[in-house]
Amino acid sequence: xxxxxxxxxxxxxxxxxxxxxxxxxxxxxxxxxxxxxxxxxxxxxxxxxxxxxxxxxxxxxxxxxxxxxxxxxxxxxxxxxxxxxxxxxxxxxxxxxxxxxxxxxxxxxxxxxxxxxxxxxxxxxxxxxxxxxxxxxxxxxxxxxxxxxxxxxxxxxxxxxxxxxxxxxxxxxxxxxxxxxxxxxxxxxxxxxxxxxxxxxxxxxxxxxxxxxxxxxxxxxxxxxxxxxxxxxxxxxxxxxxxxxxxxxxxxxxxxxxxxxxxxxxxxxxxxxxxxxxxxxxxxxxxxxxxxxxxxxxxxxxxxxxxxxxxxxxxx
Amino acid sequence: xxxxxxxxxxxxxxxxxxxxxxxxxxxxxxxxxxxxxxxxxxxxxxxxxxxxxxxxxxxxxxxxxxxxxxxxxxxxxxxxxxxxxxxxxxxxxxxxxxxxxxxxxxxxxxxxxxxxxxxxxxxxxxxxxxxxxxxxxxxxxxxxxxxxxxxxxxxxxxxxxxxxxxxxxxxxxxxxxxxxxxxxxxxxxxxxxxxxxxxxxxxxxxxxxxxxxxxxxxxxxxxxxxxxxxxxxxxxxxxxxxxxxxxxxxxxxxxxxxxxxxxxxxxxxxxxxxxxxxxxxxxxxxxxxxxxxxxx
Amino acid sequence: xxxxxxxxxxxxxxxxxxxxxxxxxxxxxxxxxxxxxxxxxxxxxxxxxxxxxxxxxxxxxxxxxxxxxxxxxxxxxxxxxxxxxxxxxxxxxxxxxxxxxxxxxxxxxxxxxxxxxxxxxxxxxxxxxxxxxxxxxxxxxxxxxxxxxxxxxxxxxxxxxxxxxxxxxxxxxxxxxxxxxxxxxxxxxxxxxxxxxxxxxxxxxxxxxxxxxxxxxxxxxxxxxxxxxxxxxxxxxxxxxxxxxxxxxxxxxxxxxxxxxxxxxxxxxxxxxxxxxxxxxxxxxxxxxxxxxxxxxxxxxxxxxxxxxxxxxxxxxxxxxxxxxxxx
Ligand SMILES: Nc1ncnc2c1ncn2[C@@H]1O[C@H](COP(=O)(O)OP(=O)(O)OP(=O)(O)O)[C@@H](O)[C@H]1O
Ligand code: SF4
Ligand SMILES: [Mg+2]
Numbered sequence: 019x020x021x022x023x024x025x026x027x028x029x030x031x032x033x034x035x036x037x038x039x040x041x042x043x044x045x046x047x048x049x050x051x052x053x054x055x056x057x058x059x060x061x062x063x064x065x066x067x068x069x070x071x072x073x074x075x076x077x078x079x080x081x082x083x084x085x086x087x088x089x090x091x092x093x094x095x096x097x098x099x100x101x102x103x104x105x106x107x108x109x110x111x112x113x114x115x116x117x118x119x120x121x122x123x124x125x126x127x128x129x130x131x132x133x134x135x136x137x138x139x140x141x142x143x144x145x146x147x148x149x150x151x152x153x154x155x156x157x158x159x160x161x162x163x164x165x166x167x168x169x170x171x172x173x174x175x176x177x178x179x180x181x182x183x184x185x186x187x188x189x190x191x192x193x194x195x196x197x198x199x200x201x202x203x204x205x206x207x208x209x210x211x212x213x214x215x216x217x218x219x220x221x222x223x224x225x226x227x228x229x230x231x232x233x234x235x236x237x238x239x240x241x242x243x244x245x246x247x248x249x250x251x252x253x254x255x256x257x258x259x260x261x262x263x264x265x266x267x268x269x270x271x272x273x274x275x276x277x278x279x280x281x282x283x284x285x286x287x288x289x290x291x292x293x294x295x296x297x298x299x300x301x302x303x304x305x306x307x308x309x310x311x312x313x314x315x316x317x318x319x320x321x322x323x324x325x326x327x328x329x330x331x332x333x334x
Numbered sequence: 335x336x337x338x339x340x341x342x343x344x345x346x347x348x349x350x351x352x353x354x355x356x357x358x359x360x361x362x363x364x365x366x367x368x369x370x371x372x373x374x375x376x377x378x379x380x381x382x383x384x385x386x387x388x389x390x391x392x393x394x395x396x397x398x399x400x401x402x403x404x405x406x407x408x409x410x411x412x413x414x415x416x417x418x419x420x421x422x423x424x425x426x427x428x429x430x431x432x433x434x435x436x437x438x439x440x441x442x443x444x445x446x447x448x449x450x451x452x453x454x455x456x457x458x459x460x461x462x463x464x465x466x467x468x469x470x471x472x473x474x475x476x477x478x479x480x481x482x483x484x485x486x487x488x489x490x491x492x493x494x495x496x497x498x499x500x501x502x503x504x505x506x507x508x509x510x511x512x513x514x515x516x517x518x519x520x521x522x523x524x525x526x527x528x529x530x531x532x533x534x535x536x537x538x539x540x541x542x543x544x545x546x547x548x549x550x551x552x553x554x555x556x557x558x559x560x561x562x563x564x565x566x567x568x569x570x571x572x573x574x575x576x577x578x579x580x581x582x583x584x585x586x587x588x589x590x591x592x593x594x595x596x597x598x599x600x601x602x603x604x605x606x607x608x609x610x611x612x613x614x615x616x617x618x619x620x621x622x623x624x625x626x627x628x629x630x
Numbered sequence: 631x632x633x634x635x636x637x638x639x640x641x642x643x644x645x646x647x648x649x650x651x652x653x654x655x656x657x658x659x660x661x662x663x664x665x666x667x668x669x670x671x672x673x674x675x676x677x678x679x680x681x682x683x684x685x686x687x688x689x690x691x692x693x694x695x696x697x698x699x700x701x702x703x704x705x706x707x708x709x710x711x712x713x714x715x716x717x718x719x720x721x722x723x724x725x726x727x728x729x730x731x732x733x734x735x736x737x738x739x740x741x742x743x744x745x746x747x748x749x750x751x752x753x754x755x756x757x758x759x760x761x762x763x764x765x766x767x768x769x770x771x772x773x774x775x776x777x778x779x780x781x782x783x784x785x786x787x788x789x790x791x792x793x794x795x796x797x798x799x800x801x802x803x804x805x806x807x808x809x810x811x812x813x814x815x816x817x818x819x820x821x822x823x824x825x826x827x828x829x830x831x832x833x834x835x836x837x838x839x840x841x842x843x844x845x846x847x848x849x850x851x852x853x854x855x856x857x858x859x860x861x862x863x864x865x866x867x868x869x870x871x872x873x874x875x876x877x878x879x880x881x882x883x884x885x886x887x888x889x890x891x892x893x894x895x896x897x898x899x900x901x902x903x904x905x906x907x908x909x910x911x912x913x914x915x916x917x918x919x920x921x922x923x924x925x926x927x928x929x930x931x932x933x934x935x936x937x938x939x940x941x942x943x944x945x946x947x948x949x950x951x952x953x954x955x956x957x958x
Contacts, residue, residue, distance in 0.1 A: 038470030043482065050486035144696070156618070160558075160611035162565045164584055165603040168591060178594055185592065230737035237692055237732075238725035238752045238803065242717075252742050271475035276566060291570070294481045305478075313473040328742060329787040360652065 021325075025318055032314030039310035044088045047294065047302045049081060092307040098300040100293075106304045109289060117274045117285035119190060120200060124207025125269050129262055131208065132215025139216070140223040141246060151216065158213030167206045167280055174202050188283040203277045207269075215261075222257045226250045255327040263320040267313045271305070353547065353624070360623040367619025373612035377427055384428035393421040393578055401595050411597040414590055422578050423601040429579040430561045430609065433495065437560035441499045442553040445506025446545065450537050452507065453514025464511075468504045476501055477570075480563070484572035494573045498560050506552040513545045547624040554617040558610050565606065580606045637709070638665035639810050639843045640689070640728075645703035647681075647688045650696060656915045658684045660867040661703070663942070666811060671837065671844040673854040673861035673875070675890070677912060681867040682847045683733075686813045689845075690730055691720050707811070726756040729804035733816040735796035739788040745772075746784030749803050756807045771802040774839075775832060794825035801832065805840055812837070815847045830857055851890060855879055863887050866912060866923040869942055873950030883945055883957040885928045922955070930956050 055071050063071075076084050091097065097106035139151040161169075171186075173179040183202050190196040226232070227250055235245045274287025282288070286305065293301035324331045361367055383389045398412040405411070410419035452464035471479070483497035490496075517523060518541070526536050561580075567573035568581025569588075580602040587599035647659035659681045666672050674682050687693045689705055691712065705712045707727060712720060724730075732738045740748055749771065750764035759767065765784060772780030775798040788796055797817060804812055814833060818826035834857055837844050846858055854861050854875060862872040863886065871884040882888040889908040910927035913919060919926065921936040928935065934955050942953040 034466055035469055035473055038466060039473050042470055042474065042479075046479075046482040046486045156614050157611065160607055160614050162562050162584075162603070162606060162610075164566050164569050164581075165607070168584070168588060168599060169603075172591060172596070176592065176594075230732065230734055231740040233692060234732065234738045234800075235740065235751075236724065237690055237730045239721045239723070239755055240725075240751060241721060241755075249740055249743070253740070255742075267473070268475050272477040275475075275477045275481070276570070279570065290478060291481065294478075295571075306474075309475060309478065310473060329744075330741060330789050 021322065025322060028318040028321055029314065032317055035314055035317075036307075036310045039313070040089060040092065040307060041085065043302070043306040043310075044085050045081075047297075047306065048088060048299055049084065053077075053297075088303060091303060097304040100301050101296060101298045106300045109301065110286065110304060110308075113284060113286040113289045116188065116190070116283065117270065117278065117287055119196070120188075120203060120277065120283055120285055121207065121269055121274050123200060124204040124211070125265075125273075127204065127208040128211030129215055129265075132212050133219050133258070135212070135216045136219030136223060139220045140227065143220075143224060143227075152220070155213040155216040158209060159217070160213075161210075163206070163210045163276060164280075166209050167203075167277070170202050170206050170209070174205070186281045186283075188281070188285075199283075203281055203283070207273055207277065211265075218261060219254075219258065222254050223250065226253045229253070252327070256324060259323050259327065260320060263316050263323070266316055267309060270312065271309055357547070357620075357623040361619055364619045364622065366615055367623075370612040370615035370619065373608065374616055377609050377612070378431065380424055381428040381431040384425055390421045390424040390428075392418060393425040401590070401597075404597070410601045413586060413598050414595075419583075419597050419601050422583060423580070423605050425578050426580045426583060426602065427605065427609070429574060429577055430564065430606070433498075433564045433574075433579075434557040434560045436495055437498045437502060438553045438557040440495075441502040441556050442506055442549050444499065445503035445552065446510055446542055446549055448503065449507035449510030450514050450542050450545075453511040454518060454533065454537050454541065456511070456515050456518075461511075464507070468507055471501055471504050474501075476563075477566070480567060481570065481572055484567065489575075491575050494564065494567050497567075497572075498563055502556050502559060506549065506556070509548050509552065510542075510545050513548060514541050517541050517544055551617060551621050551624060554613060554620060558613050558617065561606065561610060561613075638667050639708060640666040640845075641704075641706040641709075642685075642689070643704045643706075645685070645688065645705060646701040647684050647693060647698060648701045649698050654916050657701070658698075658867055658915065659688065662864070662867075662869055663703075664862050664869065664872060666843045666845060668810075668843055669837070669841055670860065671834070671846055671858045673858035674845060674847045674864060675849060675851060675854055675861055676864035677849060679912060679915075680864040682849075682864060683815055685864070686730065686815045686845065686847050689813060690724050690728055691715075692724075692730070722756075725752050725804075725809070726807040727809055728811045728813065729807070729809040730813040730815065731797070731800045731804050731817050733819050735793050735800060735820060738800060739796055741788055744785050744787055745791070745799055749784070749799070749806065752803050753806050767806070768802070771806055772799070774805070774836065775799070775802045777802075794821050794829060797821060797825075797829055798832065801829070801836070805836060808840060809842055811843045811845065813845045813847070816849070817846075818853070819848075819850075833857070851879075863890070866918065867915065868923070869951075869953065870924065871950070871952045871954075872942070877950055881958075883950065883952040884924075884954050885930050885958065886924050888958055889927075922953075930958075932956060 055068060055075065055077070072078055076087060079087075095107075097110075100106050100109050102109075135151050135155070139148040142148050175181065175183045175185045183198050188199050190199070227246075231253075232245060232250060235249050236242075240249070271287060271290065274285050275291050276287070277283065278285045278288035279291050289301060290305045292298070293305070321331075380389075384391075394417065396416045397418050398408055398416045400412070400414055400416055402408050402412040402416070408418050408420065410423060413419055413422070448464055448467075452461045455461045479501055480494070480497040483500065484493040487493035487496060514537075523536060523540055526540055527533075531540075564573050564579060565581035565584060568579050569585045573579065573581050583598055583602035587596075587602065590596070591599050642665070643663045645659055645662045646657060649656045649658055662681075662685060664672065674685065676682055684693060684698075688698075688700055689712070691700070693700075700713055703713070707723065712723065715723075739745070743751075746765055746768055749768035750761050753759050753764040753767055754761060757764075757767075768784055769780045772783055777783055777795060777798055783791075788799075791799065797820075801817075812833075817833065818829050821829060830853060833844065833846075846853070848854060858875050860872070860874045861878055862869045863878075863884065864870070865886050871878065871882065871887045878887065879891065882891055886908070893908065908927055913923055913926065919936070921934075921939050922928070922931075923939075925931045925935045932955065938955070940953045940955045942951045944950070945952050945957065
């Protein structure tokens with residue numbers, strides 16, 4: 019009950035953020051976005067027809083009024099129909115699950131493997147393994163996502179390489195086909211995240227290792243490994259949780275956008291990209307508002323998780 | 335202990351100078367950092383040569399036939415329509431520097447100014463608005479935002495730069511804000527305040543110069559970020575419009591790669607990797623050299 | 631140091647500790663020797679940076695290595711040298727035979743574990759107890775350090791306690807295995823004056839009850855006068871004077887000790903007057919003078935002091951030692 023109230027208060031606190039995100043998105047994608055008048059008109063339209071369509075699209079109204087209209091549609095979840103004629107909700111219901119099962123394995127692997135590598139590097143810090151892991155991490159960070167994708171594709175999917183997986187496309191009707199299609203994108207997503215995650219996790223672990231309470235634990239004879247895996251790691255949980263939670267919105271849209279466009283996978287990232295290119299407002303509206311809401315949810319959820327792991331964080 | 339004299343607070347300038355001198359000495363001793371700096375300088379020379387028109391000017395010309403192999407005339411071979419890949423890759427180096435430098439410098443400046451204002455006016459509405467703005471920009475996934483800006487400014491050759499700058503400054507802004515909040519409480523700032531030095535002067539003359547080490551590291555991080563983002567944006571059709579870049583080369587190469595011709599892809603990726611890797615190493619060495627905990 | 635009692639608990643001989651830094655090698659502790667007798671309290675005093683903490687930490691081999699290293703000497707606990715001991719064996723000694731408490735009670739405890747859990751960790755590590763039994767013992771220990779309602783405090787987190795309370799928890803933890811030696815590194819510096827006195831009294835009382843020796847690191851000579859039987863005065867990493875507290879205070883031999891004594895206000899009225907302080911600065915550990923390290927600040931300095939470094943030597947009067955060419 020208490021926690022529910024807390025969550026509600028936090029959600030309310032997220033309102034300015036939602037207003038900001040929708041405002042910026044509206045301005046960029048709709049107000050200054052592509053003019054769709056001619057898209058909706060036949061060949062050789064008359065001036066009257068043009069005027070009529072512009073009115074219909076609200077192009078003749080002032081900024082604020084159009085933004086409020088945009089907000090109203092978001093609040094009422096009235097996302098309308100995409101330019102393909104498909105209802106936006108149906109489009110999202112179709113594409114979001116695809117993106118989820120596409121991105122999730124690489125996302126989880128990136129964080130888990132990154133954390134493991136960071137643990138090893140921090141535990142043996144200053145030794146050769148640490149140096150090796152950090153060198154690999156910097157190297158990984160220096161390779162562009164795009165190059166990673168193409169590289170994995172050449173090595174794993176092309177006839178010059180191992181030719182093990184399909185070059186592009188998507189099929190998740192059976193577990194087998196899902197695995198063949200998801201492997202290369204997963205490896206690419208994981209690889210790209212790995213360098214950043216390893217460096218980040220190592221730096222917070224090493225910082226925690228230098229704290230006074232670690233010296234206290236040592237001074238009382240607690241074994242090194244126990245100090246490392248219990249006392250230090252529990253103190254690292256806050257930054258770890260923050261890192262994972264806040265990368266969810268980035269990966270969900272940003273990561274999916276490139277991977278899906280490249281491999282031609284019908285997920286929400288590709289749908290978003292196409293909507294931007296064609297100025298498909300109903301789709302953009304839906305994606306942007308959902309992203310903003312996702313972000314605020316992440317903020318609230320992160321706060322609640324903090325309470326679970328750090329006794330100093332309390333609900334006021 | 336009463337026997338120990340309190341160290342007097344040194345003026346901002348002197349502290350800054352000794353920090354930089356120490357950092358320079360430390361950097362010079364960092365062998366990996368120095369090698370990386372040499373590599374970056376070599377790339378820079380290649381870029382300057384392009385800007386001066388000394389080389390790589392034949393990048394758009396059809397100087398050969400389709401997919402020629404590596405040879406004395408075509409060092410990296412030719413692409414699908416017979417253009418010289420080496421020239422295109424070198425020309426793209428200049429593009430990379432253009433994008434990286436412009437984005438890094440402008441975003442750093444904006445981050446310093448807005449972050450400085452937010453920090454100096456922490457607790458007032460100015461800070462709240464700026465923090466809100468940073469939160470909003472953080473809440474929009476990067477590629478979605480960049481794609482939107484690029485599209486809103488369609489046909490504008492600066493669209494990509496604007497998009498990157500308007501998101502990249504946020505990280506610097508937050509760091510500077512935090513640092514300024516720390517510096518604001520320092521004695522010399524309070525002293526300046528108490529004798530009536532205008533706030534803008536305090537921010538720009540007394541506070542921001544003391545954050546220059548953060549700005550330098552941030553700028554180098556953003557330089558790398560911009561080069562990497564350019565590649566992806568150009569591939570998505572939202573990046574470089576006129577000219578040539580590694581991103582466009584890789585985009586071009588995606589068709590060639592599937593046909594088994596790798597020169598274009600390799601040239602662009604390896605050159606890009608070399609610059610980004612070297613720059614990352616320079617940024618790391620800089621960070622080590624400037625780390626006040628290690629210098630002080 | 632010439633101890634009169636039988637066998638000392640701790641016998642430190644020619645201990646040197648160095649740190650390898652970017653600028654060069656810092657010798658933070660330079661050939662330090664002292665004994666700690668059973669049941670006695672030995673004070674280590676000196677200005678900030680003179681190597682008190684490093685000395686205390688290196689007894690338990692707690693200095694960070696690298697950059698630190700024990701460059702020489704021996705540290706004998708009941709005749710057994712700790713310096714060459716393997717890691718596993720020194721871990722057994724920490725918190726069981728020798729305990730240490732630190733200057734900063736605010737950060738010395740782990741913020742994300744309860745007091746009870748942290749105490750139980752130590753108890754279960756060194757004594758054959760279950761967690762449940764350890765909780766009972768922990769509550770008893772908290773009662774010993776005068777923490778009210780100890781059983782309910784076990785489930786508190788460090789941030790829920792005041793600084794003084796946290797330091798008491800640290801003391802309780804330190805006593806949990808009946809150590810022979812307690813190293814207290816400025817245990818009261820971070821506390822307010824009334825709490826300081828209480829905590830010090832507590833340590834003295836418990837020392838008698840637990841029959842342990844104490845090394846009290848401090849830069850407060852008043853504390854030394856009240857709680858210690860003997861004391862060593864450190865300057866720039868070495869001992870400049872050592873002896874029993876009574877003679878050290880009534881008849882300091884080293885000009886530095888004399889200067890320190892002159893700088894503490896004895897009567898409240900005197901505080902109003904200018905305090906005599908030792909002029910000048912502590913030399914940089916990277917740029918030590920060739921002769922006596924105190925020469926630049928010493929009122930008695932002579933030519934010889936700058937050429938030749940004085941060594942710690944007996945003065946004939948009692949057991950005191952002094953490192954000065956021209957002692958008072
Ligand atoms: N980890 C370290 N790396 C480098 N030098 C160190 C390190 N720890 C201590 N030193 C050096 O050792 C010297 C002695 O430090 P120490 O902490 O023992 O002084 P102290 O007498 O305890 O002072 P204080 O009263 O301030 O606690 C200092 O000059 C410091 O520069
Ligand atoms: S040796 Fe000389 S300089 Fe050093 S303390 Fe004694 S008199 Fe002073
Ligand atoms: Mg100390």
